[in-house]
Amino acid sequence: MRTLAALALAASAAGLLGGCAEAVVGGAVAGAAVVHDRRTPGTVIDDQLIELRWLHEYYNDQELKKQTHISATSVNGVVLLTGEAPTEALRARAEAIARRLPKVRRVHNEIRIAAPSSFSQRSSDALITAKVKTALFKVKVKGFDPTRVNVTTSNGTVYLQGLVTRAEADAVVEQVRRVKGVQRVVKVFEYIG
Template sequence: MRTRYIFLTTILGAITLAQGCAPIIIAGGATAAAVATDRRTVGALVDDNAIELKARKALNSDPEIGDDVHVNITSMNGIVLLTGETTTGELRDRALALIRDIPGIRSINNNVVIAEPTAFANRTHDSWITSMVKARLIGTENIRSNHIKVVTESSVVYLMGLVKQKEGEMAATATQQVAGVTKIVKLFEYLD
C-alpha cells in the first residue's frame, strides 16, 4: 500500500510540474520540429539568431540611432537582409557600419531606403502581406514553406532560403498571386 501511495504521489507531482511547464515543452517541441525540417544546420540556425540579436543590440545601443531609424534585420544562413527606413543617408550608413562586422555574416543585402520611418498602419499591411504569402506557399504543391523565409517591407516581398531553383521559381509565382505585392526580390541560395 505504501509503495502504491508513493507511486501515485510521484505521478501527481509530475503532472502538476508538467502543467506548469507545458508552454516550455510545447515551445521546445515546436523548435525541435522547425530544426528537423529546416535545410540549415542547427549551427546555422543558432548563428542566424545570434546575428539578428547582435545586430539589433548594436542598433539599440548606439546613441545616434534613434526614432529616425526603422531597420529590420533578417539572417538566413549568414546572408543578412536589411529593410526599413532612415531619414538620412548618414544614418543608413551608420546602421550598416554597426552591423557589418558582426561575426558570421557572409553578405549583407542593404535595402534600407532614405525616408521617414513607416507608420504602424503600413507595417500592419506588410504583416498581412507576409501572412498571405506564407499561406499561399503552404497551399502550393511541391514547396515546403518552412524552407522559405518571407519578409515584407513597403509591399515589397523578399524571399530567402535554401531552395532548389524550381522551388524558388514556384515560390515567386505563388507570391505574385497575392494582392498588394508591388515587387518580389529573390535572395535564395540555390541547392542545384
C-alpha cells in the first residue's frame, strides 16, 4: 500500500513539472524499485524530483543546453554530475543548479572540461553500463541485491552509487573492474552498517 501511495505521489508531482514524460515513467519505475531499495519510498521520490528539477533548469539555460552534455543522478540526496562542458564556467553553472535544489545534501561534480561527447562514445558508455549491471549479478555477498547499485558511465569511467556495506562495495568494484571497456571505477557509495 505504501508503494502504491508513493507511486501516486510521484505521478502527481510529475504533472506539476510541466508534463515531463520522464517523470511519469520514472514514478512507475520508482514504485517497482522501492521494494528492493534501501532508501525510503519518500527518499526515492525526492531523488527523482531532484533529477527532474535539475533537468528542467538545465534545459531552460540555453547556453548549458547547447554547449554541454551533462547528466545528474541523485541517490539519497547525493547528486552526481557527469558529462562534458567546454569551460569551467559552464561546469560550475551546472553544479550551482544542483546545489540550490531542495533536498540536495552533497554534489559530486565529475563533469570533464571537454567538448560534448560523440554519439558513438555515448553508445559505448551505454553498452558498458549494461555490461556492468549484468556483472553485478555475479557479486556473491550475503544479502546483496544488484538493483541497489546505480551505475553511470561517462567516457569509459564507471560511477557507482547506492547505500551499501563496505563488503558489498569491495565486491562490486572487483566485478566492475573486470568488465571490458571500463577504464576507471569511481565509488560514490554511502556506507551502511
